[in-house]
Amino acid sequence: MINxxxxxxxxxxxxxxGEVRAVIGYRRGSRGMLAEPAFITSPEQADELVWDPTCFxxxxxYLVHDRKFLDHIRKNPGAPVxxxxxxxxxxxxxxxxxxxxxxxxxxxxxxxxxEGTGVLDERKLAPHLNGAQASNAAFDGDDFVFTxxxxxxxxxxxxVMADRCLECRIPFPKEHNAVFGEDKAGRQMEAPFAALxxxxxxxxGERWDFWSHHFDRCIRCFAxxxxxxxxxxxxxxxxxxxxxxxxxxxxxxxxxRVRWIExxxxxxxxxxxxxxxxxxxxxxxxxxxxxxxxxxxxVPIRLLNNKMEREAREQFGFEPGASIGGPSLVASFLxxxxxxxxx
Amino acid sequence: xxxxxxxxxxxxxxxxKWCSSAGSDLAGVSRIxxxxxxxxxxxxxxxxxxxxxxxxxxNKGADxxxxxxxxxxxxxxxxxxxxARRKMQLIMxxxxxIGVEPNRFxxxxxxxxxxxxxxxxxxxxxxxxxxxxxxxxxxxxxxx
Amino acid sequence: MEKILNKKHIDDWIAALDSWxxxxxxxxxxxxxxxxxxGAVRLDHPNTRQSPKGLAFPQREIFxxxxxxxxxxxxxxxxxxxxxxxxxxxxxxxxxxxxPRMDLVxxxxxxxxxxxxxxxxxxxxxxxxxxxxGPNCFCLSVGGSPVSTDGLDVQMTDLGDRYFVKAVTxxxxxxxxxxxxxxxxxxxxxQKQVEQVHADAVAHPQRAVRNVEAVPAKLKASFKSxxxxxxxxxCIGCGICTFLCPTCHCFDINDxxxxxxxxxxxxxxxxxNCQFPDFTMHSSGHNPRENTxxxxxxxxxxxxxxxxxxxxxxxxxxxxxxxxxxxVGIDIVAVVNKVVENAG
Numbered sequence: 001m002i003n004x005x006x007x008x009x010x011x012x013x014x015x016x017x018g019e020v021r022a023v024i025g026y027r028r029g030s031r032g033m034l035a036e037p038a039f040i041t042s043p044e045q046a047d048e049l050v051w052d053p054t055c056f057x058x059x060x061x062y063l064v065h066d067r068k069f070l071d072h073i074r075k076n077p078g079a080p081v082x083x084x085x086x087x088x089x090x091x092x093x094x095x096x097x098x099x100x101x102x103x104x105x106x107x108x109x110x111x112x113x114x115e116g117t118g119v120l121d122e123r124k125l126a127p128h129l130n131g132a133q134a135s136n137a138a139f140d141g142d143d144f145v146f147t148x149x150x151x152x153x154x155x156x157x158x159x160v161m162a163d164r165c166l167e168c169r170i171p172f173p174k175e176h177n178a179v180f181g182e183d184k185a186g187r188q189m190e191a192p193f194a195a196l197x198x199x200x201x202x203x204x205g206e207r208w209d210f211w212s213h214h215f216d217r218c219i220r221c222f223a224x225x226x227x228x229x230x231x232x233x234x235x236x237x238x239x240x241x242x243x244x245x246x247x248x249x250x251x252x253x254x255x256x257r258v259r260w261i262e263x264x265x266x267x268x269x270x271x272x273x274x275x276x277x278x279x280x281x282x283x284x285x286x287x288x289x290x291x292x293x294x295x296x297x298x299v300p301i302r303l304l305n306n307k308m309e310r311e312a313r314e315q316f317g318f319e320p321g322a323s324i325g326g327p328s329l330v331a332s333f334l335x336x337x338x339x340x341x342x343x
Numbered sequence: 344x345x346x347x348x349x350x351x352x353x354x355x356x357x358x359x360k361w362c363s364s365a366g367s368d369l370a371g372v373s374r375i376x377x378x379x380x381x382x383x384x385x386x387x388x389x390x391x392x393x394x395x396x397x398x399x400x401x402n403k404g405a406d407x408x409x410x411x412x413x414x415x416x417x418x419x420x421x422x423x424x425x426x427a428r429r430k431m432q433l434i435m436x437x438x439x440x441i442g443v444e445p446n447r448f449x450x451x452x453x454x455x456x457x458x459x460x461x462x463x464x465x466x467x468x469x470x471x472x473x474x475x476x477x478x479x480x481x482x483x484x485x486x487x
Numbered sequence: 488m489e490k491i492l493n494k495k496h497i498d499d500w501i502a503a504l505d506s507w508x509x510x511x512x513x514x515x516x517x518x519x520x521x522x523x524x525x526g527a528v529r530l531d532h533p534n535t536r537q538s539p540k541g542l543a544f545p546q547r548e549i550f551x552x553x554x555x556x557x558x559x560x561x562x563x564x565x566x567x568x569x570x571x572x573x574x575x576x577x578x579x580x581x582x583x584x585x586x587p588r589m590d591l592v593x594x595x596x597x598x599x600x601x602x603x604x605x606x607x608x609x610x611x612x613x614x615x616x617x618x619x620x621g622p623n624c625f626c627l628s629v630g631g632s633p634v635s636t637d638g639l640d641v642q643m644t645d646l647g648d649r650y651f652v653k654a655v656t657x658x659x660x661x662x663x664x665x666x667x668x669x670x671x672x673x674x675x676x677x678q679k680q681v682e683q684v685h686a687d688a689v690a691h692p693q694r695a696v697r698n699v700e701a702v703p704a705k706l707k708a709s710f711k712s713x714x715x716x717x718x719x720x721x722c723i724g725c726g727i728c729t730f731l732c733p734t735c736h737c738f739d740i741n742d743x744x745x746x747x748x749x750x751x752x753x754x755x756x757x758x759x760n761c762q763f764p765d766f767t768m769h770s771s772g773h774n775p776r777e778n779t780x781x782x783x784x785x786x787x788x789x790x791x792x793x794x795x796x797x798x799x800x801x802x803x804x805x806x807x808x809x810x811x812x813x814x815v816g817i818d819i820v821a822v823v824n825k826v827v828e829n830a831g
Contacts, residue, residue, distance in 0.1 A: 029816035032622055036816030037721040057815060061723065069778060123517055133622045200440075208442025208480065217516065219537075219546065221726035222763070227814050237395060239765050246770060251561075251750075260399055262743045263757040264547045268483040272398045275437060279394040282433050294814035296536060296727050298517045307440050311433060330433075333425035339415065341432065343451040343464055485745060 001141065002112060002181045004051045010110055010178055011082065012046035020082040020108050024062050026055040033134040033146065037062065049084075051112060053120040053137045053144045053157070058288040059083050060092040061229040067102055068232060082108040082177075086119075088164070090173030091286035091321025092229045098324050099284075101232065111173030113181030116142050117157035118165020123298075125160045129153065158189050164289040164302065166190040175324070196306045212267065214299045218274065220265040224291035224301050225277065230284045237261060238273050278304035283312050283329020286321045352406035352472035354381040354465070357396060359389050361419040362454045363411035369458030377462035378469040381409065388412065390423025394434040397448065401481035407447050407472045411464065414452040424452070443480055446471045488654035488663060490670035491677055492643075497650070498527055501576070503666035507610070510542075510575040521575055530577045530645070533620035534806060538582045538733035539575050540589060543606040546730075548756040550601065553742070555750040566753075568601060574610040574662060578639060581626045581806035583613045585733030586638030591798050592736050601756070610658050613639035617684055618691050623807030625820055628695035631804055633688040644681050651681040696823050699791070699801055705830040706792040706823075714829050716780030718822050721815040724779060726760040728786065728809035728817070734802045735786075737761060761785050787822055 011023040022041045027048040029036035035054045039062070040046060063083060066073045085093060090111055097104055117139060125134070129148060136147035144160060146153040158166060165171070167190045172183040191197070202210070222238075225231040238261045261276075262269045285305040292302040312318040315338055318329050358364040364385045370377060386392055389412030400408045410431055418424040431450050439445045449471075451464045492500065501509050501524070511524040512532035519535040521542075548568075555561040593602035616624070616633035626633060636642045640659035644651040651673060654660040663670060673681075696702065709715075729735035739759035744752040759766060762783075767776045776782050794802035803819065810818045 030818045030821040031810060031816060034816060039720050062721075204439070204442045204444070206442075207440065211441040212480070214516075219726075219730055221730045221760070223723070223725035223727050223814060226723035226725035239763075256747065259744070260395060261402075262483075262755075263739060263741050264743060264755055265757070266484065266547065268402050268481060271441075271481055272395075272402050275398050275434075275441070276395050278437060279430075279434060290814070294723075294725065294727070296518075296731060296812050304437070304440075307437060308433060311436050315432065316429065330426065330430050333422065333429055335425075337425070337428055338432065339428055341435065341450065342428065343449065343467070483745065 002051055004049065006180055007051055007084065007110065008046045008049050011040065011049055012043045014082050014108065015041065015046065016043040018079060021079040023082040024059045025049045025084040026051065033137045053139060056119045056293055058089045058092055058229055058290045060085065060089050060096060061227065063093065063096065063102065063107060064229050064232045077106045080106050080108045082110055084110045084112055085173050086112055086114055087168065087171045087173050088286045088288040090175050092288060094175050094321040094324055095230065095284050095286060098326065098328060104324065109173065109176040111176030111179035113179065113183060114165065114171035115181045115184050116187055118161045118168060118171065120144060120160055121162040128155055128160065162289055163195050164287050167192055167194050193306055193310050196303060196310060199303060215267045215270045215274065217297050218265060218270040218299050219297055220270065220273065221296060223294040223296065227290045227294040230281055237276060274301065274304065278308055281305050282308035283318055283320050285309060350473065350476060351380055352469055353404065354407045354409055354468060355400040355405040356381040356383045356409040356411065357386050357392050358383050359412035360385050360387055362413035362417065363461065365455035366453040366457045366461040369455065370461045373458045375458055375462040377465045380469045381465050388418065388420050388423035389427035390420065392427060394430060397434055401478060402483055404482045406478040407449065407468055409449050409451065409468055411451045411453050414454055417454060444475050446475060447478060488660050489673055490652045490663060491673045492650045492652050492670055494648055494650065496669045500666045500669050501528055504574060504662060507572045507574045510573060512577045528576050530614050532577060534579045537731055538585060538806065539578055540585060540733050542573055542575060542609045543602055544589060544736060546758045548601050550754045550756060552753050557749065568604045570608060572608045574612055576612045578611045578613045579616060579620065580613060580633055580635040581631060581804040582733045583611055583638035584631050584635055584804040586611060588734045588802055589736055610640040610662060611638060612641040612662065613643065615642060615644040615685065615688060617645055617688050619693055621807050621811060623694060623810035624805060625694040625696060625807060626805035627693050629699055629801045629803050629805040634685040644684055646677065646680055646684065651677060694820050696820055697827065702823060702827055703792040703795045705827040706788050709826050709830045712826065712829065714826055715784040716778060718825065719779035719783035722779035722783055722817055723815055724762050724764055726762060727812050729760045729762060730758060731808040731812055733804055733806055783817065787819060791823055
């Protein structure tokens with residue numbers, strides 16, 4: 001069981017000694033029980049930090065933001081930044097390190113084990129509260145405990161945990177500078193890729209019915225892309241910023257431009273966007289599940305990424321975020337890679 | 344004549360410059376008969392093919408997409424086709440996963456000397472595509 | 488016109504509106520959405536995930552088709568929205584109040600034909616909120632009310648086994664008279680009950696933007712405040728807040744080429760979003776709103792300063808969607824209050 005005070009003490013200590021320039025963690029937000037990302041720079045703020053089942057966010061996104069948007073950090077990183085990372089988050093950091101997005105010494109990983117549980121899926125919680133609002137959520141062994149106006153509500157974590165956490169194989173941040181909580185590998189409550197396996201039991205026609213329905217529903221708010229630490233490209237293929245239109249631009253110029261994906265949120269364009277994204281995440285996605293959590297219309301994006309993850313594992317023996325020095329999935333190969341499908 | 348018999352699938356064929364594209368030339372100069380359904384797009388190497396190209400071809404109305412390059416070990420850039428083999432398998436699996444007919448996507452190794460094989464690959468692909476009918480799943484809808 | 492409708496007659500009412508396409512709240516894929524319904528309408532929803540703004544201002548509007556054969560003049564064919572009338576049931580008062588705000592945007596200075604062509608064929612049948620349907624409702628603090636009729640054609644109030652139904656506009660009256668015999672005259676007790684329900688609804692505690700009248704001046708004074716960047720530190724730059732908003736209306740226009748020879752395609756308007764980094768990107772590469780702070784400020788100031796300056800009312804209607812759905816906890820209520828507080 002993790003004592004949040006230990007996390008706070010570590011953060012305070014690191015900041016007080018000047019060993020890190022900031023700590024990226026979680027704090028209580030202004031919306032009921034939900035935690036939100038916190039960026040603290042002075043030791044006094046350390047007491048704001050929280051650790052509870054609503055700490056969903058994969059904060060490694062903000063390591064990317066620092067590099068991408070803050071010129072002075074890019075040019076002179078100075079002291080490292082500390083970050084609180086769950087197992088999946090730490091694996092994302094490993095992928096970023098593998099891709100040389102920043103250096104290992106630029107980040108101080110305060111690992112937190114998910115131990116016997118994981119994070120909450122808000123959508124699963126609502127039916128248990130009968131319309132009541134929770135003002136606090138806490139870990140307690142195998143349970144989550146929620147505070148509502150009507151009193152305390154204790155639920156078995158597995159009833160309301162995110163699917164990805166139920167299926168998680170590695171709920172422990174192996175890459176870390178400091179770590180809290182026990183490594184409870186092998187505690188998984190569902191088989192790895194359980195949801196994917198269930199889905200794949202359907203025939204091709206049913207799978208298309210399912211996906212075409214969801215591809216129609218995407219509103220292209222790009223929350224999945226924006227929340228993903230792996231979607232760090234300076235220019236995404238769906239954006240039009242590479243195509244300046246000047247007074248000199250003729251209709252023909254416009255017509256002849258390569259527009260991979262149109263702005264219209266219609267099935268054909270949404271498919272191209274979501275499939276391309278899934279491909280770009282193959283071997284990089286660590287199943288933090290943020291894309292699916294952020295999606296305002298509940299498109300089951302995680303299934304696509306899961307599919308790629310399982311193919312990578314089964315066909316190529318590849319595990320995303322396993323080692324900093326290892327090769328990346330699509331920039332490497334083995335002589336033994338399958339080739340039977342090729343004529 | 345029924346609709347089905349008139350239907351001619353449109354194939355977008357991404358051919359590597361060094362092998363398959365040369366193979367297709369050989370098929371031509373050797374006057375080998377094969378269906379004229381494929382639109383060839385020559386690329387420097389199969390390793391340079393982004394899965395995005397394949398999605399985009401389907402988006403723009405291809406009924407089938409072929410990726411063809413040098414045999415394993417023969418890549419002009421030493422390892423481009425090894426990389427392609429992985430990437431193409433992933434996109435193939437993903438297409439099948441969302442319910443696209445597996446026969447819509449094909450990959451082959453055709454060397455510069457294999458004109459006859461190229462003709463055979465195209466013939467087989469077109470024959471396999473015909474029963475599937477037009478590809479509507481990934482295609483951009485017209486005026487809607 | 489004020490009437491009583493027994494709950495078991497609502498489906499008959501809808502059946503009587505046979506020249507209208509009816510939309511109602513439907514729970515599908517875990518979210519509530521306005522969808523075509525035939526037969527049964529159940530109005531026991533919290534607010535829908537997306538506002539009903541798309542009925543008059545769809546995410547994608549085709550303006551015209553174009554075609555050009557080489558050497559000939561281009562041919563344009565206008566695409567006009569169809570004339571089918573839509574009645575949407577279960578609209579919450581905040582979304583109702585979004586309607587006149589959108590009307591202002593699309594009629595002031597410039598009349599937007601596409602918007603108006605759709606707008607005139609939409610009727611909004613509202614449902615008063617007897618208690619706040621979400622934890623982040625704040626309509627009262629932005630000049631609204633859980634029983635507001637603003638923007639609605641009909642207002643329904645749930646009285647247990649029956650609805651108190653009030654026509655707000657002529658269109659609303661038409662909807663009710665189309666099934667006149669289903670409606671009963673309200674008794675004095677009904678009137679008393681509806682007054683009580685409305686009074687209780689208004690008395691229900693909500694979150695609040697403090698002193699909304701003072702906000703525009705404070706925001707104006709805070710344009711250069713470093714607080715914006717701090718408040719937007721976690722912002723990921725996605726489009727959730729604006730796409731779900733009942734009053735965000737920014738759009739982009741593109742030509743979507745479908746064939747190059749002969750040149751053929753469509754000109755489309757799609758929703759755009761001030762939180763996307765490329766929204767203000769110039770072709771030179773310069774971006775006047777270069778960070779998330781500037782972009783958050785734009786959205787907040789548009790709702791609480793620029794719109795009040797232009798039209799004399801806050802644009803935000805307090806539905807709370809952007810608060811509830813933000814993946815990283817950016818909360819417009821807290822943001823406005825903090826900026827105002829900080830401005831002194």
